[in-house]
Amino acid sequence: MPKVETFNRNQVLQKATEVFHKKGYNGTSMQDLVDATSLNRSSIYNSFGSKLNLFLEVLSYYQSFHNNNFSQGLAQSYNATEAIETIFELSLTEILNDNDRKGCMIVNCKSEMVNQEPSIKSFMEKNQDRMIAMLEDIVYKGQMEKIFNQDQTANQYALYLFSSIQGLRMTGILNKNEKELRNLINTVLKVLH
């Protein structure tokens, strides 16, 4: 019967992601989003409800983009060491390509909104659970393969790695020296062996 949604939703999310990533949630205005998406103001509200709701979709979009990268990288890893290195390598690549010094949108959003917006807090809790589960899985396999030591449980190492990734993303905002960053990553991973 009806006319159907004509614009490409993913394309719009992509554009909105760029703006939110660059300016943060509070720094982004509805006008910024209208300009970036070339979508009508009313269409944005029709399709996404509100600025916050659009932002939540953007977060999920950004998250699933990273998850896909992880999955793809992990599928190509031969063992736990390579798997962990893949994770850090992806972060490093993003840092080195991020000429605007935007950092990781999820880390940024965590620091901006967790204490202000319950829906964001809940998103971040799930994101942490997911990340730690993934890391724990890799570490556990590495410990079974006797590649990683058992000084700590896989879960404890997972939290350590999760924290280290966040630190790396924060450090990478100002420091883009590849050699220094690679050395930093090596130091982080040394404790596992």
Add this chain to the structure above:
Amino acid sequence: MPKVETFNRNQVLQKATEVFHKKGYNGTSMQDLVDATSLNRSSIYNSFGSKLNLFLEVLSYYQSFHNNNFSQGLAQSYNATEAIETIFELSLTEILNDNDRKGCMIVNCKSEMVNQEPSIKSFMEKNQDRMIAMLEDIVYKGQMEKIFNQDQTANQYALYLFSSIQGLRMTGILNKNEKELRNLINTVLKVLH
């Protein structure tokens, strides 16, 4: 001759710090600051010039508060191990006392504003230099005392520790389990020995 500034500047900065810390720069309105400081709107502009300028003073105030804590803690340390532990212990204490899940204001501001505001970028560069110099100094002493290994230079370890602290502060926003965090810190420091 004239009437003299009557309000306590540090007290005003303290109040302004609380608001900015809780809501971030973009999330804080001038009205919020008027309410928090009980200072007149015009007095704020008379005394601080602009919102951004007040924020820069707040950042310095917050930074020097932490520097004092560091200096005080370091003065009581007997060796490099204790010195480093003191630094991380201070972060841990802040995390556990931060019931609002605000995180570290400097980390938050770095993620919110470095790519938007040159004066903030410059502040953060100096902050990083200062932190790394302090950490490098401690590590170097530890290496001289043969307490820390020499697998990496003091400067390399300093960047690693700086990154780890930022990661810890980000992790501490959602995770307040003291046992887990202490374990995380131990894992971070293990590589030094």
Add this chain to the structure above:
DNA sequence: TTCTTATTGAAATGAACGTTTCAAAATTAA
């Protein structure tokens, strides 16, 4: 064609934004 629904454009909403203005009140040194 007709019905149904989506998109568009443009304007308007009222509230909040950071900042300015200015006269009145307060305070202190001369």
Add this chain to the structure above:
DNA sequence: TTAATTTTGAAACGTTCATTTCAATAAGAA
């Protein structure tokens, strides 16, 4: 007391904010 200067209160500045409204247009299904 007088002169100089800061603080205060309150209002106003023009702009931008997120959101709503609504009539006009477009398009696929019946």
